[in-house]
Amino acid sequence: MDIPEGIKNNQQLPQFYFSDRFTGYREIFGTIGVKVTYSPGDRLLMHDNTGDYYYYLVSGIAKLCMKGANGKESIICFFGGDCYLPLRDHNEFRHWLSSESIYIKAFSEAEAIKIPKENMTFLLEDKNFSRKVYELSSDLVILLLYKNISSSSTKTFNRICDFIWVYVNDLNTKGIVLTQSQIAQVIGTTKLEVARTLRYLRDNGYVTTGRNKIAITDNEKFFSLCDMNILPLSKKASAKRFDERPRQ
Numbered sequence: 001m002d003i004p005e006g007i008k009n010n011q012q013l014p015q016f017y018f019s020d021r022f023t024g025y026r027e028i029f030g031t032i033g034v035k036v037t038y039s040p041g042d043r044l045l046m047h048d049n050t051g052d053y054y055y056y057l058v059s060g061i062a063k064l065c066m067k068g069a070n071g072k073e074s075i076i077c078f079f080g081g082d083c084y085l086p087l088r089d090h091n092e093f094r095h096w097l098s099s100e101s102i103y104i105k106a107f108s109e110a111e112a113i114k115i116p117k118e119n120m121t122f123l124l125e126d127k128n129f130s131r132k133v134y135e136l137s138s139d140l141v142i143l144l145l146y147k148n149i150s151s152s153s154t155k156t157f158n159r160i161c162d163f164i165w166v167y168v169n170d171l172n173t174k175g176i177v178l179t180q181s182q183i184a185q186v187i188g189t190t191k192l193e194v195a196r197t198l199r200y201l202r203d204n205g206y207v208t209t210g211r212n213k214i215a216i217t218d219n220e221k222f223f224s225l226c227d228m229n230i231l232p233l234s235k236k237a238s239a240k241r242f243d244e245r246p247r248q
Helices: 026-032 091-098 117-124 127-153 156-174 180-187 191-203 219-223
Strands: 034-038 053-059 062-067 073-079 102-106 110-116 207-210 213-216
Touching: 026 053, 026 110, 026 117, 053 117, 073 127, 073 180, 110 117, 117 127, 127 156, 156 180, 156 191, 156 213, 156 219, 180 191, 191 207
Parallel strands: none
Antiparallel strands: 034 110, 053 110, 062 073, 062 102, 207 213
């Protein structure tokens, strides 16, 4: 990704997409679990009352979601292939899960391996595997903290610009294509706010848009609209800060 000039203070920031975290374990997962396939919208945590399972995503894309008291669904993040999913179908929490407060759904056609709890014991005792699980969990916590801080301290316009930067330069390159409604679900705002912001950005030459397509026309110009302190990017990218920039 092209990084605008005038940016400094490199730091690792939260991600919205997790994949390729468990290279080397795929063959093991295949021997201790069974393959299952999902269509877009299918829930990976199926309440079949058959026990306690863990999940490993082989291919495709899944999304971690939360549903509020108002019944509206929000998207926390996305998972790609070669990723051990951070939720499991647990009998003890069946009542909690049945409230659909937090769950993972297939975003695209996906293939996963469903692994019984008893088959996971030796892997969970493996230090390297446990470290990878810990790192994934830590990154998710960082993302949740970022989203909480951002929603309470950053203007909606700037939060939308922040996410558009990440979406165009990271998520979209991974094959994730979002509608305006889905962008709103990730940011924690309304489709109307996203539409208004995109219209402003398009009318003022910051982006071009098409059907579920967004392209940034000038990185330096667009970046002046983004939040200065906590902008989420992929690990390979750098945090970005401008000494001076216009406020909208």
